[in-house]
Amino acid sequence: MHVEGQIRVLALGLIKKDNRVFISQGYDPVKQKTFYRAMGGGVDFGETSIEALEREFQEEIQAKLTNISYLGCLENLFTFNGKQGHELLQVYQCDFVDAKFYELESLVFAEGKRQKTALWVDVALFKSGELLLVPEPFLALL
Numbered sequence: 001m002h003v004e005g006q007i008r009v010l011a012l013g014l015i016k017k018d019n020r021v022f023i024s025q026g027y028d029p030v031k032q033k034t035f036y037r038a039m040g041g042g043v044d045f046g047e048t049s050i051e052a053l054e055r056e057f058q059e060e061i062q063a064k065l066t067n068i069s070y071l072g073c074l075e076n077l078f079t080f081n082g083k084q085g086h087e088l089l090q091v092y093q094c095d096f097v098d099a100k101f102y103e104l105e106s107l108v109f110a111e112g113k114r115q116k117t118a119l120w121v122d123v124a125l126f127k128s129g130e131l132l133l134v135p136e137p138f139l140a141l142l
Contacts, residue, residue, distance in 0.1 A: 007086045011053035012040035013065060013094045014141055017102050020120040021142060023133070030082040035132045038091070039118055041111075049090035060109045061118060064097040076135040091141060 015022040023036045041056035043049050050068060057063045069092060076087040096102065106119035123142045126133040133139055 004083060007088060009043040009049070009088045009090065010040055011043055011049040011056065011090045011092065012038035013053050013057060013068075013092050014038050014071065015094055015096060016123075016142070017120070019123050021123055021126075022096075022101070022118060023121050025117045025119060026134075028080055030080075033132065035134050036121060036126070037134050038138065043090070050092065053090075053092055053094070060111060060116075061101075061107055063101055065094045066097045068092050068094040071141055074135055074137050078135065087135075089135070089138075091138070093141075 022039065024039045026035050026037060027033070028035065039057065039060065040053055041060070043052040047055070053068070054065055057065055071091045071093050074089040074091060076085070076089055078085045078087075104120070106117055108115060108117050110116070121131065125131040126139060126142065133142075
């Protein structure tokens with residue numbers, strides 16, 4: 001749950017195959033801008049970031065993860081929907097257990113009350129700046 005004025009801790013999974021990355025699409029109605037972010041979500045009190053990562057993928061797209069390895073922590077100060085945000089992102093490289101996820105073009109899922117889309121995107125589109133990947137330091141991990 002997001003509380004204004006608090007730092008959120010998130011666990012995000014970087015899943016790559018060839019030159020593509022599995023990523024979630026978002027939209028900021030105030031900026032009228034589409035952006036992309038690695039899938040994952042908030043770490044609940046009493047759970048590790050790996051447990052949160054596995055739970056979020058299970059809840060959102062019913063996917064199990066394997067080969068999970070820690071890449072590092074990114075700090076993200078941002079404005080979304082006109083509000084200031086502050087996150088600490090625990091980032092993990094991982095793979096899907098079920099190969100069917102590598103065959104998908106895109107996948108629509110519910111995040112709370114919002115409909116979101118996850119899709120495979122060519123890494124070159126982020127590196128060229130054609131598509132916006134957030135937070136920006138995440139680019140270095142691709």
